[in-house]
Amino acid sequence: MATIESKLVEMLTVPVEALGFKLWGIEYIQAGRHSILRVFIDHENGINIEDCAEASRQVSAVMDVEDPISTEYTLEVSSPGVDRPLFTAEQYRAYIGEETKVQLTMPVAGSRNLKGVISSVDGQMLTITVDGKDLIVALDNIRKGNVIAKF
Template sequence: MATLERRLVEMLKAPVEALGHQLWGLEYIQAGKHSTLRLYIDNEKGIFIEDCAEASRQVSAVLDVEDPISTEYTLEVSSPGVDRPLFTAEQYQAYIGETVKVQLTMPVAGSRNLKGTVTGLDGQMLNLSVDGNELTVALDNIRKGNLIAKF
């Protein structure tokens, strides 16, 4: 996780938790002149549009005061959804036995995109079963990870 993203998590966790939600994670995406700050919030009862709107108002107030992003950006707040993004070791640990898709910074076994079953976590190393092969991936090598929903 980049330094700005870490700082944003630290800054925005408390206002989101004050509303009774968990800050599941966030993404800061720069695309030319336009950037997006996307927050994912969750709780045991599920997230509704009203929850996202209220979290957006609270987070916007904090961001307006703290001003951590110097360029223009769009703030988006949503639930993680069924193909929820995974950000932390604890989140990967909670989904042992489930299928995930990860995009890597550096290739593992010749690929930057892996889809497999989470078989374990050893510190900051994620164990995946990919097409019958056991692979180990450093969490800091994962650019993006998502749970693959079962239907």
């Protein structure tokens, strides 16, 4: 996870949890002079629009005081959804046996995009089975990972 994202997770976890939600993860996308900050929240009973609005107000207040992002940005607060992004070893571990897709910073087996089943998570190493072959990926090499929703 990038430095700014780590700082934001540290800064926003307590305020989000104070509302009764779990901070699932954060995406910070720099797009020139205007960036996007996505905050994903979760709850065992699900998340609705009022929950997102409440968390958005709380996050916005913290961001205004702490001011960790010097450029203009749009704040988006949502649930992780059915194709939930995965950010931590704990989250990948919870989805062992599930199909996922990951985008890598550095290629593994000649590819930066992998789609397969999570076989195991050992420390900061993920084993993903792609076309019957186990590939080992360092979690810090994953730029983005998502569960593939089944319908």
